[in-house]
Amino acid sequence: MAGKIEIPNELKQDLPQNKWGKILGATPIVMTVIATMLAGLASSEMTKAQYDRSAAAQLQSKAGDQWGYFQAKKLRSAVNRDSFEMTEGSVDTLSIETELLDQKVKGDPFRALFGGQAPDPVVTKLVPEVQTALDAMEKQQSDEEISVALAKVSPDKLAAALAVARQDASAYDKVIKTIDHTINIELKPVFLSFYKEKLRAFNAACFRYRAARYDAEAALNATIANLLELQVRKQNISAEHHHQRSAKFFYGMLAAQMAVIIATFSIAARQKSLLWSLAAAAGLTAVSFAAYVYFYV
Numbered sequence: 001m002a003g004k005i006e007i008p009n010e011l012k013q014d015l016p017q018n019k020w021g022k023i024l025g026a027t028p029i030v031m032t033v034i035a036t037m038l039a040g041l042a043s044s045e046m047t048k049a050q051y052d053r054s055a056a057a058q059l060q061s062k063a064g065d066q067w068g069y070f071q072a073k074k075l076r077s078a079v080n081r082d083s084f085e086m087t088e089g090s091v092d093t094l095s096i097e098t099e100l101l102d103q104k105v106k107g108d109p110f111r112a113l114f115g116g117q118a119p120d121p122v123v124t125k126l127v128p129e130v131q132t133a134l135d136a137m138e139k140q141q142s143d144e145e146i147s148v149a150l151a152k153v154s155p156d157k158l159a160a161a162l163a164v165a166r167q168d169a170s171a172y173d174k175v176i177k178t179i180d181h182t183i184n185i186e187l188k189p190v191f192l193s194f195y196k197e198k199l200r201a202f203n204a205a206c207f208r209y210r211a212a213r214y215d216a217e218a219a220l221n222a223t224i225a226n227l228l229e230l231q232v233r234k235q236n237i238s239a240e241h242h243h244q245r246s247a248k249f250f251y252g253m254l255a256a257q258m259a260v261i262i263a264t265f266s267i268a269a270r271q272k273s274l275l276w277s278l279a280a281a282a283g284l285t286a287v288s289f290a291a292y293v294y295f296y297v
Contacts, residue, residue: 028260031256031257031259031260031286032256032260034256034286035253035256035257035259035260035286038249038250038252038253038256038286039249039250039253041246041249042246042247042249042250042253043246044246045242045243045245045246045249046242046243046246048238048239048242049239049240049242049243049246050239052235052236052238052239052242053235053236053239055235056231056232056235056236056239059228059231059232059235060228060229060232062228063225063228063229063232066221066222066224066225066228067221067222067225069218069221070218070221070222070225073214073215073217073218073221074214074215074218076210076214077210077211077212077214077215077218078211080207080208080210080211080214081207081208081211083204083207084116084204084207084208084211087200087203087204087207088204090200091197091200091201091204092197092201096113096114096191096198096201096202096205097114099190099191099198100113100114100187103186103187103190105182105187108175108178108179109179109182109183109187112179112183112209112213113183113187113202113205113206113209114205116205116208116209116211116212117209117212118176118209118212118213118215118216119172119175119176119179119216120216121168121169121171121172121216121219121220122168122171122172123168123220123223124164124165124167124168126161126164127157127161129149129152129153129157130153130157130158130161130227130230132149132152133146133149133150133152133153133230134161134223134226134227134230136149136150137226137229137230138222138226146230146233147233147237150230150233150234150237151237153230153234155231155234158227158230158231158234159231161227162224162227162228162231165220165223165224165227166224168220168223169217169220169221169224172216172217172220173217176213176217183206183209187202188202245293248293249293252286252293253286255285255286256286259281259286
């Protein structure tokens with residue numbers, strides 16, 4: 001078992017024989033403990049910063065995937081719109097209305113083919129703080145403006161908004177699948193049996209509907225991508241915050257180590273009353289600075 005740490009009597013003689021002298025005598029030990037604690041805090045904050053940077057990189061990859069989906073949907077929309085415009089002059093899309101009514105097609109499939117309209121996505125309203133930050137991102141405002149808006153949004157609210165946006169996209173995908181099933185499985189075989197003019201009109205109507213559908217899906221992908229971009233910014237802001245705290249804890253550790261060094265020199269110089277007072281002052285500065293960083297930075 002380790003023995004109790006004591007300062008030799010000959011070293012104590014140079015210290016005031018009062019409470020302050022006892023405090024000065026314990027300075028080297030206390031400052032060593034404080035320096036170790038501050039080193040641990042600095043290391044902990046740096047680890048958190050590295051974790052946030054890594055999480056931001058993963059989120060940026062996911063955002064890139066969503067922007068890829070967005071670009072693919074917009075490209076498909078453009079292709080289908082061009083195809084419709086090339087056939088629009090040679091077909092009469094109004095002629096399919098009678099056939100749709102004969103097939104008793106109503107609702108979204110009818111509007112999709114006859115009117116070229118995709119159903120509007122049901123978009124859940126986001127909390128005001130998240131919506132403000134999202135609007136700032138979509139309007140491509142400055143980094144400072146986006147950061148100010150994002151500072152009011154907690155990570156939990158941002159994650160909840162992202163989950164809602166994905167649910168909206170998933171729900172819209174189910175609606176589109178139902179319409180596509182009606183068009184491709186139930187109606188297309190019927191129009192294949194008609195004259196080429198009506199079949200061309202049917203295909204042109206499909207081009208027009210798909211262009212509108214891909215535009216709606218691209219908008220949903222853009223919302224998800226922007227929310228992921230906000231999460232990336234949030235993680236990077238958090239990483240920078242932890243990095244600053246780590247640096248300040250490191251400065252506090254240096255101050256505590258300086259106190260230990262001064263106390264050690266005071267033993268060698270046998271001028272403990274003055275030098276140990278300096279050591280205690282340095283230690284108090286280190287503790288105060290560390291407390292400020294911990295609670296306010």
